[in-house]
Amino acid sequence: DSAVCAPLPVLGRDVLVPLVTGGEVGYAALDIAASAPALQRVWDDVAAYAPYYGSVHRGAGYLSQLSTDLFENSRAEVARFLGVREGDQVVFTRSTTDSLNLLAAVLPADTRVFVFETEHHASLLPWEQRADAEVTYLDAPRTPEQAVDTLERALAEREPYRHALVCVTGASNVTGELWPVRELAAAAHAHGARIVLDAAQLAPHHPVDIAQLDVDWVAFSGHKLYAPFGAGVLAGRADWLQQAEPYLAGGGASRTVARRADGGVDVEWHTTAARHEAGSPNVIGAYAIAAACKALTEAGFENLVAREQHLVERVRAGLAEVPEVRVLSLFGDDAPRVGVLSFVVRGWNSSHFAAALSAEYGIGVRDGLFCAHPLVRTLLGAESQAPGECGAPEGAPGEKSLNAIRVSFGAGTPDEHVDRFVRAVKELVADGARWSYRTEDGRCVP
């Protein structure tokens, strides 16, 4: 009487091929908030360049010159995409995580940092790496206005300070909700603080214009912006970046190195973005990001937003018909959001539910706490996941299980994928008994 779960079907090759351009059916990649399949256009651009790459900034040969041009043009394309101001720098990094760690590394001494507990760990944790920084964690707000109030009060309480930084997400990777970035930036600046925008989830869905939002820095990742892995961006004010020691020491970051009379070495570091890009850079990654920026700009964000909102409404309406489903939100069920929704299902362990979506319907979602543990804990709260009919979802009877399911979609997601997802949720909830099993000590795990 042990396992009555449906066996995992062996997936054929065809269903594993991510379908990035839309229209076709097969494997439904509904976890694009984690990593979005690269756009065909981006692959094509990279493939066209791939045979010609060489080392940048160094070689005298044709391929090196071509690559240097492509690398620096990629920087210019990203700068255009972000609407950077005169004097801003665009630094290529490995990812959003890397970008925010770079910013943490270049903070002036004794900077005060303000961050909501609702942030992804990539924007929550880097500041603790600086022993001299005092980090203030702000409670999760329940409205966008409360977010601004909370920040204003915290900034006012901590004054005076010489340097302060606010770090905030543009769109939550858990709820998909949009944060009032412009208002938070105005509050930060009114109190003499600076602000960095974690745009990892915003940039793939909305235009991010540094000057218009009036944020000091923006960080995002290529692999969430429909480009492949391995490259990210930190763009914004040059002063803190230029005044600090290089993030990595090495070639490319150094302008001149000379032995001193006392036997040591004197180093003059670059004051351009190269200061923080030591070593041979990820030219293909940078080029792919630029190709994605170009493709999204040409597609027109107004079209992407309209299409995505159509999908959001389909999912929202479908899930609303299932009383067992609770969609997680800070700002209310109808709050504006990008194509990212997390939810729990009464009587279900979220991991089992996600596994069932994959095994039975070929739908890839994510389950867990989404690298935003404090936020998910706050959202699930004491309620946690409701125990199943015959016991707790996990562990001993009565024990709480803290995790949720996240579905996310965007450019290239066909209607059929989200419709299949909604149908799957309804069917699994109606017939979930197949996915429960009895453990050796007699507990029933739904």
Ligand code: PMP
């Ligand atoms: N911030 C947010 C809001 C994210 O969703 C993520 C990725 N899940 C990150 C930062 C970190 O991005 P990366 O893993 O590419 O560094």
